[in-house]
Amino acid sequence: MKETFTPKDDMTMDLFDLIGPVMIGPSSSHTAGAARIGLTARLLLNEDVCKAEVGFHGSFAKTYRGHGTDRAIVGGLMGMAVDDPRLRDSLTLARESGMDVCFDVVNIRGAHPNTVRLTLTGVSGKELTMEAASVGGGNIEIHKLNGLNVDFTGKEHTLIIHQTDAPGVIAAVTGALAGQSINIANMQVYRRKAGADAMMVLELDGAPEDYVLESLKHMKAIRNVTFLKRRPC
Amino acid sequence: MDFTLSEWVNLAGEGSLADAAVKQQAEETGMTVEAVRATMHSHLCCMQEAVQSGLDEKLRSVSGLSGGQAALFLKRMQEGKLLGGRLLGKAEVYAMATAECNACMGKIVAAPTAGACGILPGTILAMMEESDVSEEQAVDALFVAAAVGQSIATQASISGAEGGCQAECGSAAAMAAAALAYLEGGTPQQCADAAAFAIMNLLGLVCDPVGGLVEVPCVYRNVGSCGVAFTAADMVLSGIRCPIAPDEVILAMKEVGDALPASLRETGDGGCAACASVRARLKANTL
Numbered sequence: 255m256k257e258t259f260t261p262k263d264d265m266t267m268d269l270f271d272l273i274g275p276v277m278i279g280p281s282s283s284h285t286a287g288a289a290r291i292g293l294t295a296r297l298l299l300n301e302d303v304c305k306a307e308v309g310f311h312g313s314f315a316k317t318y319r320g321h322g323t324d325r326a327i328v329g330g331l332m333g334m335a336v337d338d339p340r341l342r343d344s345l346t347l348a349r350e351s352g353m354d355v356c357f358d359v360v361n362i363r364g365a366h367p368n369t370v371r372l373t374l375t376g377v378s379g380k381e382l383t384m385e386a387a388s389v390g391g392g393n394i395e396i397h398k399l400n401g402l403n404v405d406f407t408g409k410e411h412t413l414i415i416h417q418t419d420a421p422g423v424i425a426a427v428t429g430a431l432a433g434q435s436i437n438i439a440n441m442q443v444y445r446r447k448a449g450a451d452a453m454m455v456l457e458l459d460g461a462p463e464d465y466v467l468e469s470l471k472h473m474k475a476i477r478n479v480t481f482l483k484r485r486p487c
Numbered sequence: 488m489d490f491t492l493s494e495w496v497n498l499a500g501e502g503s504l505a506d507a508a509v510k511q512q513a514e515e516t517g518m519t520v521e522a523v524r525a526t527m528h529s530h531l532c533c534m535q536e537a538v539q540s541g542l543d544e545k546l547r548s549v550s551g552l553s554g555g556q557a558a559l560f561l562k563r564m565q566e567g568k569l570l571g572g573r574l575l576g577k578a579e580v581y582a583m584a585t586a587e588c589n590a591c592m593g594k595i596v597a598a599p600t601a602g603a604c605g606i607l608p609g610t611i612l613a614m615m616e617e618s619d620v621s622e623e624q625a626v627d628a629l630f631v632a633a634a635v636g637q638s639i640a641t642q643a644s645i646s647g648a649e650g651g652c653q654a655e656c657g658s659a660a661a662m663a664a665a666a667l668a669y670l671e672g673g674t675p676q677q678c679a680d681a682a683a684f685a686i687m688n689l690l691g692l693v694c695d696p697v698g699g700l701v702e703v704p705c706v707y708r709n710v711g712s713c714g715v716a717f718t719a720a721d722m723v724l725s726g727i728r729c730p731i732a733p734d735e736v737i738l739a740m741k742e743v744g745d746a747l748p749a750s751l752r753e754t755g756d757g758g759c760a761a762c763a764s765v766r767a768r769l770k771a772n773t774l
């Protein structure tokens with residue numbers, strides 16, 4: 255059960271996509287991709303998860319137990335990578351560490367068949383909601399973040415800026431990156447309506463220095479800045 | 488470069504297909520040749536570990552549908568009773584062990600996918616143990632296999648959901664067949680022909696996982712596909728040429744995959760998955 259692998263879309267050939275990845279079975283879409291979704295959510299929350307509501311949609315809802323999708327998601331939420339043998343025991347490990355997890359079946363209209371909705375609370379009380387799909391071959395796509403539609407994979411360096419929609423924010427962010435000679439590979443801006451909640455997702459060729467991220471956080475219209483390093487595996 | 492088999496054969500020229508693949512990988516990813524080889528070597532070690540954990544007789548999958556079968560198979564092999572002989576037998580035992588390791592949430596190397604992860608390691612590791620293939624030669628053979636996999640992924644598909652199981656177990660058998668031809672001194676063209684023969688033999692194979700899980704029939708197909716890889720290699724090494732250009736056979740696989748109904752492309756709605764008895768068992772098992 256797996257892989258809608260489409261190297262036709264890829265710019266580069268990588269033979270380790272054919273022999274690899276090294277992963278915990280049984281399914282690259284239902285297990286490896288699920289672990290990646292969990293791990294990405296954990297990195298976005300940027301602190302340990304103390305409570306997780308996991309809603310499975312579509313094919314995930316049908317086979318999540320048999321494929322270990324539940325264990326993979328929770329393992330990812332605990333910081334485990336796709337090849338971490340502890341994924342198998344993650345539900346027990348989560349219980350032992352006091353993490354509160356509940357699973358549910360959800361129906362998200364129009365969503366990819368392997369979609370999961372995560373509602374997370376971190377140890378400091380910070381909250382995050384995310385909808386993501388495992389699109390095959392262990393590849394994932396994040397489709398919704400804190401209620402806003404987005405579209406990124408976490409495969410590249412990704413800078414996520416949550417802001418109030420206001421003139422000048424985009425220029426400030428791209429200016430800061432230009433100052434560091436960092437190339438922007440892809441950039442998307444999402445907002446609910448003019449002047450409201452907005453989000454900017456930038457895929458970058460390089461990683462910005464911490465002080466640049468800090469300075470962005472202090473800008474008036476910017477509410478939150480998260481940087482996801484390029485996924486190593 | 489489009490990575491057709493004929494392009495790989497051209498690229499290898501008078502040299503080896505393995506060297507061409509290593510060089511290409513280094514160029515495309517910016518890694519050094521040494522680093523590229525080291526990565527494949529670590530994958531080879533991971534394949535060996537997967538076989539060992541898959542041979543555990545106490546192994547069981549979450550659904551209870553698989554685990555412990557490779558141990559039975561191994562016992563028969565050790566008694567010298569496998570009908571196909573020791574080399575093929577060992578490849579099949581190891582392929583099953585790897586596939587069961589995968590089904591039981593063990594660590595495996597996708598080759599080219601998790602569902603078909605047993606065929607290539609089974610074949611290569613059996614050659615190492617039974618036919619004096621060195622680690623270095625095994626790594627080379629894995630690169631030959633990867634090059635074939637790249638050709639299939641580019642021209643057809645390696646996804647059961649897209650192309651049926653011919654795209655997964657069929658591709659893995661093609662990769663293993665080319666690797667075997669390479670290890671036995673076959674030319675790059677013979678490697679390509681071996682891949683084509685393997686695909687021909689598995690053309691049309693449907694994807695029909697019971698309960699949508701990568702267990703039945705996947706585990707058993709990993710075993711059977713090894714035999715296809717060995718016979719394909721034996722044919723080309725006997726001097727038999729594939730009468731159709733290998734790339735055309737790959738394109739035929741694409742066409743057949745496109746023609747498969749959705750029920751036979753990983754939805755768990757047709758083939759083995761639709762048998763009444765397994766459906767009832769799955770229901771009782773509360774999957």
Ligand code: SF4
Pocket residue numbers: 255256602603646647648651652653655656693694695696700701702704705708753
């Ligand atoms: S039957 Fe389907 S899920 Fe199973 S190995 Fe073949 S392609 Fe993969």
